[in-house]
Amino acid sequence: MRWLLATCVATLLGAGCGQTEYAPAPSKGRIQHTAKPLADPVQLGQQLFARCGCAMCHGPDGKSGIENLNAKTNEKVPPVIYVAEGYKPDELKQFIRRGQPNIDKMRADGPIPPLRMPSYAGWLTDAQLDALQKYLFSLHPVGEEEKF
Amino acid sequence: MKRQTITAIIAAALALTGASAVRAADEPLDAETKARVEKFEKGAATVDVSKYPDGIKDNYQVFSEKCTQCHKLSRPINCDYVLPAEWERYVKRMMHKPGSGINATEGKKIFDFLVYDSSVRKKALFDEKLAKATPEEKKAAEDKVKEITDKYAGK
Numbered sequence: 001m002r003w004l005l006a007t008c009v010a011t012l013l014g015a016g017c018g019q020t021e022y023a024p025a026p027s028k029g030r031i032q033h034t035a036k037p038l039a040d041p042v043q044l045g046q047q048l049f050a051r052c053g054c055a056m057c058h059g060p061d062g063k064s065g066i067e068n069l070n071a072k073t074n075e076k077v078p079p080v081i082y083v084a085e086g087y088k089p090d091e092l093k094q095f096i097r098r099g100q101p102n103i104d105k106m107r108a109d110g111p112i113p114p115l116r117m118p119s120y121a122g123w124l125t126d127a128q129l130d131a132l133q134k135y136l137f138s139l140h141p142v143g144e145e146e147k148f
Numbered sequence: 149m150k151r152q153t154i155t156a157i158i159a160a161a162l163a164l165t166g167a168s169a170v171r172a173a174d175e176p177l178d179a180e181t182k183a184r185v186e187k188f189e190k191g192a193a194t195v196d197v198s199k200y201p202d203g204i205k206d207n208y209q210v211f212s213e214k215c216t217q218c219h220k221l222s223r224p225i226n227c228d229y230v231l232p233a234e235w236e237r238y239v240k241r242m243m244h245k246p247g248s249g250i251n252a253t254e255g256k257k258i259f260d261f262l263v264y265d266s267s268v269r270k271k272a273l274f275d276e277k278l279a280k281a282t283p284e285e286k287k288a289a290e291d292k293v294k295e296i297t298d299k300y301a302g303k
Contacts, residue, residue, distance in 0.1 A: 065246075072218060074247030086241030098181075104218065106247075146243075146252045148236045148259045 041127075045135025048128055054080075057115060062139045071113035072104035084140040092136065093129045097121040189219075191226030195265060201300040207261035214250050214258060218242070230266040230274040232292035233285065235259055260296050267293045 049055055049062070057077040058065050065077025083092055099119035105112065124132065197208045215221055229235055236259060242248050243255040250258070266274055278286050 072247065073245050076246045078245055082240070082244040086237050086244060088237065091237075146240065146255065148232075148239070148256055 041131040041134045042138050043135075044128070045131040045133070045138075048124070048132050049135055052120070052124075054132075057117075062136070066115075068103065068113045068115040070106050070110035071115070072106045075106060075113075077115055080136055081139040081141060084137040085145060089130075089133050089137070092133050096124070096129060096132060185223060188224075188226040189222045191222050193220065193222040193225070195225055195269065197265075200264065200268075203300040204261055204264050207257040208265075210254055210257045211261045214248075214254055215242070217249060218245075224262065228273065229262075230270045231277055231281070231285075231289050232259075232263045233289065235262045235266070260300070263293060263296050264300065267297070 050060070055062070056066075058080045062080040064079050065073075068075055068077050071077070087095065097120055099121075100117040101119070103113040103116050120129070195208065197205050200208070211224075212221060215224060224238075229238055239250075239255050239259045239262070243250045243252070278289060281289065
């Protein structure tokens, strides 16, 4: 049941992070900082990763996701520590904006995987997306990159 | 039964929260992606590798076996990725998905096949993209194609 609790919390945070940790959003739920802005984009990205619900599904350090029943990805939410190898910065930011509304099933006759990635379009500013991308790229394990 | 109940609870939680509110924003884009993928998947489902070097033929088998675990082979065969950098990102993205069953050695074989195949079968698009690339990207792409071509030609 722990993952169920985590899922529900993640959903609430991910969908409404502008209303929980931050000041009320002016229009479309865009996240507002009430504290002094962080100068380091990686630090800001780390803060956003924690506060926007990303960590609840992808793991606090992005290394391992929680269970996602019947998801093709081994019934887990994928880790995010290797995104620097799979995406250009703009591609990753576009992915975050778009989210992933449809998760492929592991078993065709099984249930629809309950977790999906929400779209963050309109919730994060370009600067915040930039910071989140930089933080995610910083998670790549040093020395583990495959050379093709 | 317990898992079904849990799934139903989660689905209800998703529906009741703002998650559903953000969904509207991404649906048009997702439909666009879906249409793009469907277009690729309607194309040829195999590649004629009879004239390719033996090592590339072997890699084609790895590509056929591994990639069809998750999607139709016609998707990568007909998609508009052609440059080595594009294929490297794509293959690594797949490799790192939990349960993909693609290890680094197999990923490299799939990459080599896709780069070689793109330089031959999709040459027009390959050249078109090279013409728009920066000098550094162009050189990196040409060097990688030469490296792979030479490797499988036994040079």
